[in-house]
Amino acid sequence: MIQNFINGLYEFHFLQNALxxxxxxxxxxxxxxxxxxxxxxSLMGDAISHAVLPGVAISYxxxxxxxxxxxxxxxxxxxxxxxxxxxxxxxxxTAIGITFSxxxxxxxxxxxxxxxxxxxFHILFGNILAVQDIDKWLTIGVSGIVLIVIILFFKExxxxxxxxxxxxxxxxxxxxYHYLLMVxxxxxxxxxxxxxxxxxxxxMLITPAATAYLYTNSLRKMIILSSSLGAVSSVxxxxxxxxxxxxxxxxxxxxxxxxxxxxxxxxPKQNFIKKKVKIDD
Amino acid sequence: MISTKHLDVFxxxxxxxxxxxxxxxxxxxxxxxxPNGAGKSTLIKAILNIVPHSGKILINGKVSKKELKNIxxxxxxxxxxxxxxxxxxxxxxxGTYTGLKLxxxxxxxxxxxxSNALQKVNLSEYENRQIGELSGGQFxxxxxxxxxxxxxxxxxxxxxxxxxxxxxxxxxMNILQDxxxxxxxxxxxxxxxxxxxxxxxxxxxxxxxxxxxxSVRDSFNQKxxxxxxxxxIFIGD
Numbered sequence: 414m415i416q417n418f419i420n421g422l423y424e425f426h427f428l429q430n431a432l433x434x435x436x437x438x439x440x441x442x443x444x445x446x447x448x449x450x451x452x453x454x455s456l457m458g459d460a461i462s463h464a465v466l467p468g469v470a471i472s473y474x475x476x477x478x479x480x481x482x483x484x485x486x487x488x489x490x491x492x493x494x495x496x497x498x499x500x501x502x503x504x505x506x507t508a509i510g511i512t513f514s515x516x517x518x519x520x521x522x523x524x525x526x527x528x529x530x531x532x533x534f535h536i537l538f539g540n541i542l543a544v545q546d547i548d549k550w551l552t553i554g555v556s557g558i559v560l561i562v563i564i565l566f567f568k569e570x571x572x573x574x575x576x577x578x579x580x581x582x583x584x585x586x587x588x589x590y591h592y593l594l595m596v597x598x599x600x601x602x603x604x605x606x607x608x609x610x611x612x613x614x615x616x617m618l619i620t621p622a623a624t625a626y627l628y629t630n631s632l633r634k635m636i637i638l639s640s641s642l643g644a645v646s647s648v649x650x651x652x653x654x655x656x657x658x659x660x661x662x663x664x665x666x667x668x669x670x671x672x673x674x675x676x677x678x679x680x681p682k683q684n685f686i687k688k689k690v691k692i693d694d
Numbered sequence: 695m696i697s698t699k700h701l702d703v704f705x706x707x708x709x710x711x712x713x714x715x716x717x718x719x720x721x722x723x724x725x726x727x728x729p730n731g732a733g734k735s736t737l738i739k740a741i742l743n744i745v746p747h748s749g750k751i752l753i754n755g756k757v758s759k760k761e762l763k764n765i766x767x768x769x770x771x772x773x774x775x776x777x778x779x780x781x782x783x784x785x786x787x788x789g790t791y792t793g794l795k796l797x798x799x800x801x802x803x804x805x806x807x808x809s810n811a812l813q814k815v816n817l818s819e820y821e822n823r824q825i826g827e828l829s830g831g832q833f834x835x836x837x838x839x840x841x842x843x844x845x846x847x848x849x850x851x852x853x854x855x856x857x858x859x860x861x862x863x864x865x866x867m868n869i870l871q872d873x874x875x876x877x878x879x880x881x882x883x884x885x886x887x888x889x890x891x892x893x894x895x896x897x898x899x900x901x902x903x904x905x906x907x908x909s910v911r912d913s914f915n916q917k918x919x920x921x922x923x924x925x926x927i928f929i930g931d
Contacts, residue, residue: 578769582742584762630824635779
C-alpha cells in the first residue's frame with residue numbers, strides 16, 4: 414500500500430502537487446493556529462474561514478484572483494463581528510454565529526449565480542488531488558509570506574497574545590496586531606480551502622495547535638510542533654485518502670483528531686492516565 | 695511628576711471616576727485605597743491610557759501618552775493566563791521590549807538584565823519553568839522582575855499583595871523600598887486596610903471621586919475612611 418502511494422508519487426504529477434500543497438498548508442495553518450487558540454479565538458477562526466466564501470465567489474464572477482475577494486470578505490466579517498460585540502449587548506459568540514452563517518449562505522448563493530466551472534462541493538470540502546501547478550505555487554508563496562510575517566513580528570505577537578494589558582500599557586497598538594492576525598488567518602483560510610475545504614479549515618487551524626499546546630512550555634516550540642503535526646497529518650491523511658479512495662480533506666482532519674486524542678491521554682501536561690490512577694487509589 | 699486635571703472616566707453610561715485632581719509627589723510609595731468599585735484600578739489604567747478618559751494627564755509635564763515607556767505596570771496577576779506556553783525568563787524578558795525596535799531581537803544585554811532581575815526576586819532557579827508551575831507569590835515576583843527590567847521611573851502595581859505568601863511579600867516590599875531610595879515613584883492599588891501604615895508613605899483615598907490625598911499620617915483617619923467606605927468602617931490607631 415505504501416509502495417503503491419510512493420509509485421503514485423513518481424508517476425502522477427497531480428499527486429506530487431497534492432503532497433507539496435498539503436504539507437505547506439499543514440505547516441502554515443499549524444503556525445497561525447497557535448495564536449488563534451492562545452487568544453481564545455477558535456470560533457473567530459471558524460467564522461473567518463467560512464466568511465471568505467462569498468469573496469471567492471465574487472472573485473470568480475469578476476475574474477480576479479480569489480485571494481483578493483477572500484481577504485476583503487474575511488476582514489469584513491471580523492470587522493462586523495468586532496463591531497457588533499463592542500456596540501451592543503450581544504455577546505461575542507452570538508455575533509460570530511450570526512455573521513459567519515450569513516456569509517456562508519451568501520457564498521453558496523453567489524457560487525450558484527456564478528455558475529462557473531467552480532464546483533461548490535470542492536470549495537466546501539476541498540479537492541487537493543485537483544491542485545494545479547499555479548495553485549501550488551500560489552500556496553507556497555502565500556504561506557511563505559505568512560510565515561515571514563510571523564517570524565518578523567514574533568515578539569509583538571507574543572506580547573499581545575500573552576499580555577495585551579501590558580502591551581497597551583507600553584503604548585503598543587494592540588488592535589493593529591489583532592487585525593494583522595485576522596489578515597494572516599484569512600490568507601491561511603483561502604489556501605487551506607484547497608486541501609480540506611471551507612467547512613473543515615478550522616480543524617487544520619486548531620487541532621494541531623491544541624495538540625502542541627499539551628506538550629510544550631514555550632510559544633516557539635509550540636509553533637514548531639504544531640506545524641510539524643499539521644504537516645504529518647496532511648501527509649498521512651493524503652496517503653489514507655489516496656489509498657482507500659476516500660475524501661482526502663476529511664482524512665486529514667480525522668488523522669489530526671486522532672493524534673490529538675492520543676495526546677490528550679498521554680501528554681505530560683494533561684497527565685490524564687496518571688491522574689485517573691491517583692483518583693482510583 | 696504625575697498630575698491629573700479634571701480626569702473623568704466613563705464605562706458605558708456610568709461615571710467611574712469624577713473630576714480627579716491629583717499631583718502625585720515623586721519619590722514616594724503611594725497607596726491607592728477605597729472600597730470595591732471605587733475606581734482604583736481604573737485610575738491607573740486611565741493614566742496608562744488603557745481606558746478612554748477625558749481631562750488632562752501629564753507626566754513630567756508631558757502628555758501621558760508620550761511618556762508610557764517611562765511607566766512600568768504590573769497588572770493584577772489574575773488577569774494573566776497561567777497556562778500560556780511561556781517560561782519564567784521569557785515572561786520577564788517582555789519588560790525589555792520597550793527599549794527594542796520593531797523586528798529587533800533580544801540580545802545578550804537584554805538577557806543579562808533578565809537574569810539580574812530574576813536574581814533580585816530570588817527566582818533564578820525557576821527561570822526555565824513554565825509560569826503555571828509557580829505559586830501565587832512566586833508569580834507576583836516574576837511580574838515584579840519584569841517591571842524591574844523596564845527600568846522605568848514610575849511603577850504602578852495593581853493589588854500586588856493579594857494571595858501571596860509572607861516571604862514573597864517581604865521580598866517585594868524590600869525591592870520597592872530599594873526602588874524608592876533610587877528616586878522612583880511607586881503607585882500601588884491596595885484594598886487591605888490593615889497594612890496601610892506599614893507599606894505606604896502617602897495614600898490616595900478614592901471612591902469614584904478623590905476623597906483625600908496626603909501622607910498616611912494626615913489622610914489615613916476615620917474621617918476620610920468613613921467618607922469613602924461609609925459609617926461602618928473602623929480602624930484601630
